[in-house]
Amino acid sequence: MFADYNLPIIFAGLMALSVIVYAVLDGYDLGVGILLPLENDQQADQMIASIGPFWDANETWLVLAVGLLLIAFPTAHSAILKTLYIPTAIMLIGLILRGVAFDFRAKVAQINKHRWNQVFKIGSFIASLSQGYMLGSFVMGFESSVAAYLFSALSALGVTCAYALIGSTWLILKTTDSMQLRAIKWAKLTGVISFAGILAVCIVNPLINSFVFDRWTTAPFVYFVAFIPFACFTLLTIGYLVLNRLPLKDDSACWLPFLITVIVYIFCFCGLAFSFYPYVVPGELTIWQAASAPESLRFILYGALIVIPCILAYTVFSYRIFWGKVEELRYH
Amino acid sequence: MDDVFLLSRLQFAANISFHILFPSISIALGWFLFYFKLRFSISGHPVWMRIYRFWVKVFALTFAMGVVSGITMSFQFGTNWPGYMETVGNIAGPLLGYEVLTAFFLEATFLGIMLFGIHKVPNWVHTLSILIVAVGTTISAFWIIVLNSWMQTPAGFEMREGVAHAVDWWAIIFNPSFPYRLSHVLLASGLTASFLIAGLSAYRILRGDHKKAPRLALKTAVFAAAILMPLQIFVGDAHGLNTLEHQPQKVAAMEGIWETEKGVPLLLFAIPDEKNRTNHFELPIPNVASLILTHDLEGEIKGLNEFIGEHPPVAPVFYGFRVMVGIGVLMLIVAWYCSITLIRKNVLSSMPLYVLLAMTFSGWVATLAGWYVTEIGRQPYLVSGVLKTVDAVTDIAPENVVFSFILYMSVYVVLLIAYLHTLFLMARKSVEIEEMRPEEEIQSPFKGIANKTIEQGA
Numbered sequence: 105m106f107a108d109y110n111l112p113i114i115f116a117g118l119m120a121l122s123v124i125v126y127a128v129l130d131g132y133d134l135g136v137g138i139l140l141p142l143e144n145d146q147q148a149d150q151m152i153a154s155i156g157p158f159w160d161a162n163e164t165w166l167v168l169a170v171g172l173l174l175i176a177f178p179t180a181h182s183a184i185l186k187t188l189y190i191p192t193a194i195m196l197i198g199l200i201l202r203g204v205a206f207d208f209r210a211k212v213a214q215i216n217k218h219r220w221n222q223v224f225k226i227g228s229f230i231a232s233l234s235q236g237y238m239l240g241s242f243v244m245g246f247e248s249s250v251a252a253y254l255f256s257a258l259s260a261l262g263v264t265c266a267y268a269l270i271g272s273t274w275l276i277l278k279t280t281d282s283m284q285l286r287a288i289k290w291a292k293l294t295g296v297i298s299f300a301g302i303l304a305v306c307i308v309n310p311l312i313n314s315f316v317f318d319r320w321t322t323a324p325f326v327y328f329v330a331f332i333p334f335a336c337f338t339l340l341t342i343g344y345l346v347l348n349r350l351p352l353k354d355d356s357a358c359w360l361p362f363l364i365t366v367i368v369y370i371f372c373f374c375g376l377a378f379s380f381y382p383y384v385v386p387g388e389l390t391i392w393q394a395a396s397a398p399e400s401l402r403f404i405l406y407g408a409l410i411v412i413p414c415i416l417a418y419t420v421f422s423y424r425i426f427w428g429k430v431e432e433l434r435y436h
Numbered sequence: 437m438d439d440v441f442l443l444s445r446l447q448f449a450a451n452i453s454f455h456i457l458f459p460s461i462s463i464a465l466g467w468f469l470f471y472f473k474l475r476f477s478i479s480g481h482p483v484w485m486r487i488y489r490f491w492v493k494v495f496a497l498t499f500a501m502g503v504v505s506g507i508t509m510s511f512q513f514g515t516n517w518p519g520y521m522e523t524v525g526n527i528a529g530p531l532l533g534y535e536v537l538t539a540f541f542l543e544a545t546f547l548g549i550m551l552f553g554i555h556k557v558p559n560w561v562h563t564l565s566i567l568i569v570a571v572g573t574t575i576s577a578f579w580i581i582v583l584n585s586w587m588q589t590p591a592g593f594e595m596r597e598g599v600a601h602a603v604d605w606w607a608i609i610f611n612p613s614f615p616y617r618l619s620h621v622l623l624a625s626g627l628t629a630s631f632l633i634a635g636l637s638a639y640r641i642l643r644g645d646h647k648k649a650p651r652l653a654l655k656t657a658v659f660a661a662a663i664l665m666p667l668q669i670f671v672g673d674a675h676g677l678n679t680l681e682h683q684p685q686k687v688a689a690m691e692g693i694w695e696t697e698k699g700v701p702l703l704l705f706a707i708p709d710e711k712n713r714t715n716h717f718e719l720p721i722p723n724v725a726s727l728i729l730t731h732d733l734e735g736e737i738k739g740l741n742e743f744i745g746e747h748p749p750v751a752p753v754f755y756g757f758r759v760m761v762g763i764g765v766l767m768l769i770v771a772w773y774c775s776i777t778l779i780r781k782n783v784l785s786s787m788p789l790y791v792l793l794a795m796t797f798s799g800w801v802a803t804l805a806g807w808y809v810t811e812i813g814r815q816p817y818l819v820s821g822v823l824k825t826v827d828a829v830t831d832i833a834p835e836n837v838v839f840s841f842i843l844y845m846s847v848y849v850v851l852l853i854a855y856l857h858t859l860f861l862m863a864r865k866s867v868e869i870e871e872m873r874p875e876e877e878i879q880s881p882f883k884g885i886a887n888k889t890i891e892q893g894a
Contacts, residue, residue, distance in 0.1 A: 156548070156551070156552050157551065157552040157553065160544040160548065161544035161545045161547075161548060163503070164540045164541050167510055167540060168540075168541075170510055171510060171532055171533055172533070174510065174514060174529055175532065178521040178525035178529060179522065181513075181521065182514040182515070182518035185511060186514070186515055186518065189836045189840070190840070192511055193840035193843055193844070196507060196508045196511060197847055199504060200504040200505065200507075200508070201847070203500050203504035204501055204504060204854075207500040207501075208858060211493060211497065211858050211861070212858060396526050396529055397602070399526075399602055400527070400530050403602065403605055404529070404533045404534065407530075407534055407537060411537040415537070415541045415542075415545075418545050418546070419545055421545075422545045422546075422548055425553050425556050426552070
């Protein structure tokens, strides 16, 4: 099973897993940061309390994803990150700002707290936009043309909007009353924009990217590719209808928008992943060309197979502890 | 190329120097928190809870600074030092991977429970979460020191077509300098945290805080430092002997020894002159360097002239070593003086309190100085004998590195100021208000004791 040939596939799978878990988990807390209302301190407190126990672990999935890229496909790691040097630096600044703002805001005087709220919001925006931009240039094979830059800009907005969507559905799940009503409004708005964004990517991407076009129009991918947008659009429509009826009397189904969004995320991610497999740098490096030595991959794989289930187990444990609606912010 | 090399080194040095400040506190502070919480759980005395509550805030802030500054490092391996991963990625990759898998998730997840779950889980689960966070930070230190030690004294690998391949993982992990370096770093963290706790507590007392909590915290920290410092001297000596065996050129630079000699003097001070390959203004103590390094007054030590072109720049290593040792000696004197006074009189006068306040961040200075000694002392190699630093550097345009360097620097400077400001702000706040609202109070396992003493402000 762990034959040399299979190792790069296994590691590509692990990397895909960490990327999608990252997009969902840090997606919702970045989204909460993007949506943070600066005019309503009480709601801001509530929103931040809802992500308090989780954001740090959520962000660790990015470290794992980048770490796996570094460990398993070192040449791809340096090729990709050298090309995306500036957006990466900007994203890191965004992550740094929001990470520390989160802690500073709870420990300083009221006036400064407001300033750190701003930093938190700006940091979340910077991180989301630059991640979207990086995704866009990856999809465009790191081309430097006007079309590629425009597509990357579109992708930056799309990812930011998608994070805001999952963030607002997270808030629907975790809050009540006026906060929840506000989150439902946000979710409707960002849901509609996400719908348009996915549609735009589906049309634009194959038109300006011949590699994707070939991939999308050859069997058996064509069936799969036809299915994904269809599924996404159906789910987003159902989601919108659900949002129209929320909140229900006993707040049942408050989890449904979040679940629908997660499924849409997974579909979109699969669509992307299958568009590029087996390339780790589109059109240039396959996972076999970029892979590290098998004895190193095997050494880390044994550990990963033991540790990742443990990580998932205590992550579930942590989510169970903080299950249900968020309470008043009780720091420490 | 030269510009990119210099800029990348500057940027990496700045990043890692900024980063190391925070783990050097949080590794040991986690264990201090566990101790405070354990004392509370056993005695039920609320003063321990108060100490815990103050220091857990410092911990949360420090930890967040460490996490975000650490993430940048994992990106720079690829962006600025691609040659590093291309040459030794087969070794470095899995070690970094194990750090993420076994430490990062563990600390991050249980930190959430530790900070926000105190009302949601049973007391013992909360105490256990603190223990797991402390263990997690220590595991993290374990893996990163494995990698750093391997870069200093590589073992358990073979080179095939210019790329390192792992042969024996056991030998890689327990490479020759690893046990010494890990002990040295962990003790350094213990001392850094001890002096931070003592310094900030002294600040509170000097600001007129008459409550029991800062005095008890100060006492705990000073006693810890008094125990850890002699251990550190012992471990530091052993580490030095180990370095002499495996990296004699580094020791020669640390001691400012140019010619191979017997009965080498210890230079208390000198100005190394690399151009003329000599020292100026030497202040020597005869034979002592030989005594320390070979445990023999007439022992022979190799000089830098045996390693021309293969030894590190002398001045930063030479000075860095003296700064580190100087602070260590100062720490020993202060910790012992304060401990003995506390045992005898149970109270410190304002003079030693001011000294402790001045030494709040002495651990940072010593840690950075020591870090520079060992890292600059490895130059011109990135991985001793395997890969030179200059061969690992990126080929991206220097303007890019200038951009990111300025960006990181400005953010780091602001954050460092905000961090220091907030620590002292929290200390001042706690001088004024220490009372907890009753509904915030944690029920101690021994009912009755906790709530009564609370209102009086322990």
